[in-house]
Amino acid sequence: MSTSNATVDKLDVVAVAPHPDDLEILCGGTLAKLVKQGYKVGIFDLTSGEPTPRGSLETRVKEAEAARFALGVQVRVNLQLPNRVLMDGPEARFRLATELRRYRPSLLIAAAGRTPAASPDHHQGHLIAEASRFYSQLTKWDERFDHTAPYRVPHLVYALMPTDAEQRHFHSTFVIDISETMEQKLEAIRAYESQFDADRFVKVKHFISCANGYQGARCGFMYGEQFALPHPVGADDLYKLVHGGKGALVPVQLPGRDHLPLN
Numbered sequence: 001m002s003t004s005n006a007t008v009d010k011l012d013v014v015a016v017a018p019h020p021d022d023l024e025i026l027c028g029g030t031l032a033k034l035v036k037q038g039y040k041v042g043i044f045d046l047t048s049g050e051p052t053p054r055g056s057l058e059t060r061v062k063e064a065e066a067a068r069f070a071l072g073v074q075v076r077v078n079l080q081l082p083n084r085v086l087m088d089g090p091e092a093r094f095r096l097a098t099e100l101r102r103y104r105p106s107l108l109i110a111a112a113g114r115t116p117a118a119s120p121d122h123h124q125g126h127l128i129a130e131a132s133r134f135y136s137q138l139t140k141w142d143e144r145f146d147h148t149a150p151y152r153v154p155h156l157v158y159a160l161m162p163t164d165a166e167q168r169h170f171h172s173t174f175v176i177d178i179s180e181t182m183e184q185k186l187e188a189i190r191a192y193e194s195q196f197d198a199d200r201f202v203k204v205k206h207f208i209s210c211a212n213g214y215q216g217a218r219c220g221f222m223y224g225e226q227f228a229l230p231h232p233v234g235a236d237d238l239y240k241l242v243h244g245g246k247g248a249l250v251p252v253q254l255p256g257r258d259h260l261p262l263n
């Protein structure tokens with residue numbers, strides 16, 4: 001297990017996905033933005049991501065560290081669960097829940113979705129993250145969690161796989177404006193040269209820019225990343241809810257046009 005910054009003992013946000021490069025692609029712009037906003041952020045990779053056709057364990061570790069640096073994220077932990085055959089089960093849950101109990105984040109971001117044309121690890125990672133959040137709070141099981149204290153992560157947010165197989169109804173989808181950190185996101189993805197050589201990166205950059213451009217356009221941002229909650233948004237003041245920030249209910253403004261009501 002590797003930790004990039006051992007001096008950080010509590011995190012505000014932890015993001016979890018099976019492979020190094022998943023979170024950069026899904027929500028790298030948001031992670032970089034959270035750091036800029038003053039939060040302590042950790043990336044937890046469930047597996048090394050290896051073997052892959054062009055990678056190796058050594059190169060993948062270096063690439064993951066370079067990507068962490070590009071995003072400014074303070075901590076990166078690799079749980080060393082098995083790539084390609086990652087399965088939700090008690091041992092995987094204990095491992096992730098132990099790290100949640102150690103770092104006690106207020107928010108868990110879980111890569112979510114089923115990708116039938118890509119690795120089945122993604123769906124399993126989604127299940128492991130949800131179950132581990134539940135396990136981390138359990139009492140009278142401390143020996144299963146390296147004798148860490150029970151801790152409940154208050155909030156769970158899904159970072160949505162763009163190629164999810166389901167026509168799924170996620171509660172409460174929303175988009176974070178990543179216009180200011182889009183370049184950092186692309187730099188972090190480019191760090192994975194074993195996965196995206198120069199030719200492949202041109203295509204990847206195009207597809208990611210299109211996807212984030214589309215999500216941003218829905219809310220009036222140049223680039224955005226989509227998320228969802230496992231429950232409806234709760235609020236007691238409708239007015240403050242819609243005026244509380246650059247949210248989806250703010251009218252979209254495009255150059256030369258006023259308040260185009262795309263929402």
Ligand SMILES: [Zn+2]
Pocket residue numbers: 018019022119122
């Ligand atoms: Zn992946």
